Amino acid sequence: MGIRAAIERKIKVLEVYGDSTLVIYQLKGEWETKDPKLIDYQKLVLELVKEFDDITFHYLPRDENQMADALATLASMINVNRQEDVKPIQMSIYEVPAHCYNIEEDEEKDDHPWYHDILQYVKNREYPDQASKNDKRKLRRLVIDYVLDGDILYKRRKDQVLLRCVDAVEAKKILEEVHEGVCGTHANGFTMARKIMRFGYYWSTMEGDCVNYAKRCHKCQIYGDNIHVPPSPLHVMVSP
Known part of the structure; x- marks a missing residue:
């Protein structure tokens, strides 16, 4: 469609960029075309190429073609019946997510808890x-x-x-005490989350934070394969 649009506008020198390695190198003649569907496609494109004085094909990695992918996604979501219905689309790019939850103390830049x-x-x-x-x-x-x-x-x-809802500072202390404190058993993340809730505390990302904290624990990584060896000395608890 793009080549035909260029022919209609009487363009004679054209550079074509595509994110498909197979299609680009087949059109350049460096790769052999064996698929019957692609053979017909190649013949059609080679016939259209004759209308140009100079045309080159370039491979563009998909990582560098994100804007085209976004525009293609938007185009597939819109049904246009008449040319007058098409209106300019204003796009803006945000460097950070619009909203996120995180209990890290340095992440709470507005000094407000979650x-x-x-x-x-x-x-x-x-x-x-x-x-x-x-x-x-x-x-x-x-x-x-x-x-x-x-x-x-x-x-x-x-x-x-x-x-009780806790902020980032309290949540960090609770994670440390429950996982590796005096009575900590270096449990996995889901067990930690249930234990914290039994203690009467809550925050919005508690389960995910417990899983990440257990994954970053050095002792858990060392003794992870030794299922019968405790990662820290056990403390005897005597009932009153």
């Missing part, structure tokens, strides 16, 4: 700045499972047990 928006709505019925109508609806649906007691926010589980 539950700040929930706390403000439960306490003062205030929405975040520049929140859309959809964001407000999601926030109202989300706060149903949260309870405020004084200045402490709690997450209500399905069994009506309240879990």
Whole structure:
């Protein structure tokens, strides 16, 4: 389609870029064409090439062709019936995700914990700045499972047990104590998450953070294959 469009505009010198190694090198004559479908395609393109004074084919890696892929995806999502319906599309590229959850202390650049928006709505019925109508609806649906007691926010589980919401600093301390503290057993991430919830604490990315913390534990990596060898000395616990 692009070559035919160039012929209609009476273009005589053309450079063609494609992200398909097979098609580009077959059109350049460096690779042999054996597929019957591609043979017909090659014949058609070679006939169209005769209309140009100079035409060259270049291979473009897909990593360098992300904008074309994005435009092709947008084109497949739009149904256009008339030429007048086509309007310019404004695109902007963000260097960082629009929204993410992370308990790392240095990631919280706005000095607010992950539950700040929930706390403000439960306490003062205030929405975040520049929140859309959809964001407000999601926030109202989300706060149903949260309870405020004084200045402490709690997450209500399905069994009506309240879990205290903690920020990044507290979450980091809890991970260290549960995994490798005095009573820590160097459990895997999912076991750690369930244990933390039994202790009465909660944060939004608790399960994923527990899994990542267990993966980065040096002792767990060393003793991972020795299933009967404890990674640290065991502490005897006597019941009262």
